[in-house]
Amino acid sequence: MLKLSAALAAFALSWPALAQTAPPPPSPADAIPADWKPIPDGEILVMTLRGGHQVFIRLAPRYAPAHVGNIRRLAEAHWWDGTSVNRVQDNYVTQWGDATETKPLPPMVIANPPAEYEWTRFDGVTAFARPDSYAARTGHSADGWPLATDGKTSWLTHCYGMVGVGRDLAPSTGSGAELYTVIGHAPRHLDRNIALVGRVIEGMQWLSSLPRGTGDLGVYESAGERTPILSVRLASQLPEDERPRFQYRATDNERFAAWVRTRENRTPPFFTVPAGGADICNAQAPIRRAQ
């Protein structure tokens, strides 16, 4: 961790426009323009909190089609408008939805979808050099989702910022009306026990920096502590010119593989001992606003 002045100096060094020097030579880890692919409007959720703070979530319909189907219907019905963030547990999760858990679900929302927790095909096109504590192999799907496999099944991993579905005790799978995101160290023990449906791709700070709840499991003890949710919409529900445009970095190319190697082996002048590896949650695939 750099001291402040050194951090800013190093940052300047790494950004030629700031340091007013020649740009660095291209790296094998740099994306080419074609590596950036658009995220469809129907796969972006826009949550607006009190104060107008916006949180953008990329949905994962390929991995959790029934749950994401529910989430789309909830957004289309404006169901979350007027609900709130109800639980913030330090080093664990921020959770939102209807605090009373009595609000009726809209038509066509399946109360208890299939358990979309794991599947038999490993979608990953990258692989890390070392196994981790939870899986024989991890990697990214071609479109940037973090995955793990034990050779028999595979699953999405509970990295920082991933979004999952609150549920009752098993065999409940949760409808998707109550959602959470990871705000601490990856709770990978939740993998395969819960439906992951997306990832926060911008505005994470509005969920991660909320006051921690003082009730059991970080639940707020009074209604006044909750953060109101003004609205949740799919980008496809917004007027064309108001839609946020995001791109993911494709991972099925040698440039991304080189990028993973840079995550595994950080370089001088700050680092002197390269780790020689990285876990999947320290190498989440980049997302950016469309240029």
Next chain:
Amino acid sequence: MLKLSAALAAFALSWPALAQTAPPPPSPADAIPADWKPIPDGEILVMTLRGGHQVFIRLAPRYAPAHVGNIRRLAEAHWWDGTSVNRVQDNYVTQWGDATETKPLPPMVIANPPAEYEWTRFDGVTAFARPDSYAARTGHSADGWPLATDGKTSWLTHCYGMVGVGRDLAPSTGSGAELYTVIGHAPRHLDRNIALVGRVIEGMQWLSSLPRGTGDLGVYESAGERTPILSVRLASQLPEDERPRFQYRATDNERFAAWVRTRENRTPPFFTVPAGGADICNAQAPIRRAQ
């Protein structure tokens, strides 16, 4: 992630005093009273922030004696009083010290101590079943510190809440006047590149829930955004009756090994697929207030 009502019901079930049922039978993973050992007053740092919010840090003098020596002298000199929290970078670190980086260090503080990053002996008395992405083996010291080794050297690991020393570019090692704590997924690539000196054992929420800085690397862009530090003291500097009393859970016994197994294999009724493993940062040794 439990829905709210289910979470509270499950919590009640697991706490017999709340559910007013008979206590559960003892588990092999339960500590016995002798497993709880006092943390010495000279190894606890008490940082008081604006509003009187207190953060308690356990120091690691065995692993970083020169840096912890400096930190003790800084606390004894009241050096941090009037400094501030200057940087909060989401999913990374909260960092504090003198924002101007010009305040003179007290006498006897070594500006650039030896690089206390790794050592040749593996202190761990527990071992996890699987290697992780960063090390051939991880475990806990007898007194609860998280460790990793590659068989040649060993080191403390950058888990959530661990406290490290900000420094300039290598070969600077940092004096200890500028400190940070991890507020996101464990940045294990920092291991062996920086001195870890402690762990936040209570009050973490006062550092993790601060607004994120909008400057480069999460540095606050204006002085008004900083959180003032009112004081930092060793517990041993406080009047006897004001000293916080903490205990760590000893790890060199079969009860702790059983506890680790419970972290590796969560159980019904919420979990249906046990992970079969855990990483060291999801199994940090418990600390509690003295009973």
